[in-house]
Amino acid sequence: MTRPARGKILAIKWGMNPNSSSLGIDVTFLLAGATALAIATPVIGALLRWRKPRPTPAPDAG
Amino acid sequence: MLADLARRAVDLAAGALEAVRAARRHPPRRVRLERFGAIVQLVAPRALVFVDRAYARTLLGAAATWPDPETALGDVPLSAPLEAHLQITNKCAAGCVGCYTGASAEGAPNELDLAGWCRALDALADAGVFHVALGGGESAALPWLGDLVDHARRRGIVPNLTTSGLDGLPGLLAIADRFGQINVSLDGASPATYAAVRGFDGFARADAAVRALRARKRAVGINVVVTRHNFAELDAIFAYAAARRLSEVELLRFKPSGRGARAYADLRCSDAQHRAFLPTILAAAKKHAVRVKVDCSYTPMLAHHAPARALLAELAVYGCTGGDFLVGAKPDGRLTACSFAAPPPPDATGERPRVEALAAYWDRPDAFGAFRTWRAAAEPCASCTYLALCRGGCRVVAAHTAGSAAAPDPECPRVVDHGRAAAARPVVRLPLL
């Protein structure tokens, strides 16, 4: 995947799993193959850098 | 065709806007440090992104420190599950023949109430869980579902839901926008197939629920338990999803759990269907331009087609990650590796682990038994190049069919071939001395 000078995106788990029985794995990318993922990964990297997360503790109980 | 693509693009953009709006109201957990680096949550597109330590440092700066040496992703269990599957009630009057929880109109003994599930959500939020998938029974019929969902949001957890669509729809419609994703269980594209899988025809009601929910939100899909009766209808199921402009089709392997244990022999797919599964679903997804997800137990059927391991890893396509990427909880709060698995055995005090005490159980060396011992798999998993991803296939199918949760998944095509080859080998009898 992207290998910027500083670090690497190892994996992207797409979507959310509403299924309460087992982990849902998005396999749509198997259709498009590695090329599509190679295009998507830098976009994800740019989004991560655009809105950098802060390592906050879990939000408090309301 | 162009009109279809344009509609899809509009749906995608509108879905992303919905997700951003929900995240503004209640920001979800953004990041969690892991031995390999960190997991970062994106809201649009919705994704959990796994990054190594160097990458995490560029995002988090000096705040990112780790007490232990770096490992590769998958080398050790995560610090907490990504998602928890909460069976918040076992009440459901539908009586489906293959119900994996054996749900009934009375529900299960000692079901947790709203306060109990809120405590469970607090424990999950403290542990760093990103998502919960709420199921049952029929959770949509619970009068306090909206309060529970609000509590999850307040604690930074994104709540998602599976419903049969057969009960509780008016209440669910009123709170539908608070969920990340809602899927309706629909095991066929026609009344006859629905009835063959579930034992009664609920197609029209489930379809009405799909349409009503889809009119309220974009992140609505269907869960389809694939059986030998509806396998031939998979293309029609994708066509249905496209016609209803659904965001995804999630395909589930039939598990021998709950009432499903009795119905397993009649409903499980054949070996030929398992081998044809991946090309069949990818062709249908492509033809109808619908996103497709499969459950973790299907990884052996994906591996059968030898996809590039690096690509699977980059897509976080893992097999049996119960007790690691995911956990389950029974209606009374007992913790499980996944919703189909039996709760771990009692400890010395006679107590079984509970979801409210997840953190205390998680790091125990014997936690989740066979779910965490996949590195010691027997042949043919031991020599399988997909073992690190697949982890030996479904523990629940192995326990039911092979008699041991630690056995290789007996429905994996490679395991089937291994068994056939062993059976065909001539038995060499040594002379008795």
Ligand code: SF4
């Ligand atoms: S042989 Fe075992 S590890 Fe390999 S794909 Fe089959 S079940 Fe998975």
Ligand code: SF4
């Ligand atoms: S036993 Fe493992 S593969 Fe089977 S459903 Fe549970 S987590 Fe998934």
